[in-house]
Amino acid sequence: MLKLTDITIQLHETCLFKNFNASIPTGEVLSIMGPSGCGKSTLLDFLSGSIADTFKTSGQINLNNKELSHLPIEKRHVGILYQESLLFPHLSNLENLMFAIPETIKGKQRAELALEKLSEFNLADKAHTLPAYLSGGQKARISLLRTLLSEPKYLLLDEPFGKLDKALRQEVREFVIAQIETIKLPTILVTHDQDDADAMGGTLVQLTR
Numbered sequence: 001m002l003k004l005t006d007i008t009i010q011l012h013e014t015c016l017f018k019n020f021n022a023s024i025p026t027g028e029v030l031s032i033m034g035p036s037g038c039g040k041s042t043l044l045d046f047l048s049g050s051i052a053d054t055f056k057t058s059g060q061i062n063l064n065n066k067e068l069s070h071l072p073i074e075k076r077h078v079g080i081l082y083q084e085s086l087l088f089p090h091l092s093n094l095e096n097l098m099f100a101i102p103e104t105i106k107g108k109q110r111a112e113l114a115l116e117k118l119s120e121f122n123l124a125d126k127a128h129t130l131p132a133y134l135s136g137g138q139k140a141r142i143s144l145l146r147t148l149l150s151e152p153k154y155l156l157l158d159e160p161f162g163k164l165d166k167a168l169r170q171e172v173r174e175f176v177i178a179q180i181e182t183i184k185l186p187t188i189l190v191t192h193d194q195d196d197a198d199a200m201g202g203t204l205v206q207l208t209r
């Protein structure tokens with residue numbers, strides 16, 4: 001369970017969030033919609049531990065009874081997926097995946113695990129190519145795979161389908177939903193698209209300015 005309590009985020013004189021509360025049970029999705037600039041990405045930055053110092057923040061982020069708000073990003077075990085693929089362009093897809101695997105998995109096992117996951121996602125033939133040679137859908141799937149390989153305990157999805165055309169958007173969305181159902185993590189999705197929120201199920205929060 002990811003529990004947000006009294007989250008307040010202030011930018012100079014503007015209060016983006018005041019005592020925002022939400023509970024996201026394991027395996028469920030909270031979708032957040034709202035006008036551009038209302039603070040959706042900033043909320044995710046706060047939840048991931050990467051919010052800029054410009055913002056004044058308070059509130060509790062509680063994951064399975066552990067308080068995260070004072071932990072740095074690398075200690076939060078958060079999986080983040082953005083609109084832009086953040087795959088390293090100079091590394092092969094396999095190397096990109098190996099990069100995400102926790103250091104507790106060592107040596108040959110790292111490549112084996114990455115290859116196994118690529119096969120599971122029907123992408124084994126892309127192991128040794130660069131991300132630039134992937135289609136939009138393949139890039140989206142490898143980006144998600146990389147996020148999942150980092151063994152996150154909660155997921156933050158910031159417009160992950162925003163760059164995809166309509167048909168591909170639906171395909172990738174179904175793929176992401178299937179993964180969320182499998183891994184059973186609390187997930188927050190920020191989207192501009194009502195269809196995304198509807199497809200995810202769960203709770204929808206509509207923000208205003």
Ligand SMILES: Nc1ncnc2c1ncn2[C@@H]1O[C@H](COP(=O)(O)OP(=O)(O)OP(=O)(O)O)[C@@H](O)[C@H]1O
Binds near residue numbers: 011034040
């Ligand atoms: N690093 C920053 N420093 C100062 N202000 C920022 C910073 N990042 C964002 N902002 C401001 O914070 C406000 C909220 O921005 P944010 O990106 O969270 O909105 P959003 O709801 O995600 O918008 P969009 O839907 O367009 O992505 C905006 O006024 C934005 O200009």
